[in-house]
Amino acid sequence: QVQLKQSGPGLVKPSQTLSLNCDISGDSVSSDSAAWSWIRQSPSGGLEWLGRTYYRSRWYNDYAVSVKSRITINPDTSKNQFSLQLNSVTSEDTAVYYCARISQRSQPVWGQGTLVTVSS
């Protein structure tokens, strides 16, 4: 059974970098049938996909246009995890962040969520 466990700080100061990790059990970050995404839900309620990383003979990343200049999603094969870094955060980045496995050849799995508040 695939499980995703998130970790990272719940409070980030404005202009700093938000960093979260997602540990994978029951699958491999290097699987050629999986893709690993970060998604957030702001206090206003909507779900917003931020980006993903996946391996198909080489590593690929896709990012949402809204955060493309500030986001990095990296796989870590040694720890079987993937990470989110979002730079230059503002109060608009306050949200619950989820990691998820979402791909065309795998059943979807979501992490437990991490509330990240941007505040000084």
Add this chain to the structure above:
Amino acid sequence: DIVMTQSPDSLAVSLGERATINCKSSQSVFHVSDNRNYLTWLQKKPGQPPKVLINWASTRESGVPDRFSGSGSGTDFALTISSLQAEDVAVYYCHQYYAAPLTFGQGTRVEIK
């Protein structure tokens, strides 16, 4: 980008009655090569992560009660709760993963009448 539009925005249904949520995508999410629609239905309750109810538009996930069903293909989809229970009060989202950027509907709030 594929825009997902749900209707209605909110729905109040009596216990034991049927609830139907519609979802329309701005372009087809049907993949010809494997004959699948790349669309899921999610249930979101406060303080909990989204729960996947239906994958590939009509495949119920393991452990999901059979009162939940998904239908549709191409650009038009529906989630039906055949007999609403109190524990079904939640916000429901459709979600396409046919193409990046992955996108979600705006959500439909289901309440008890």
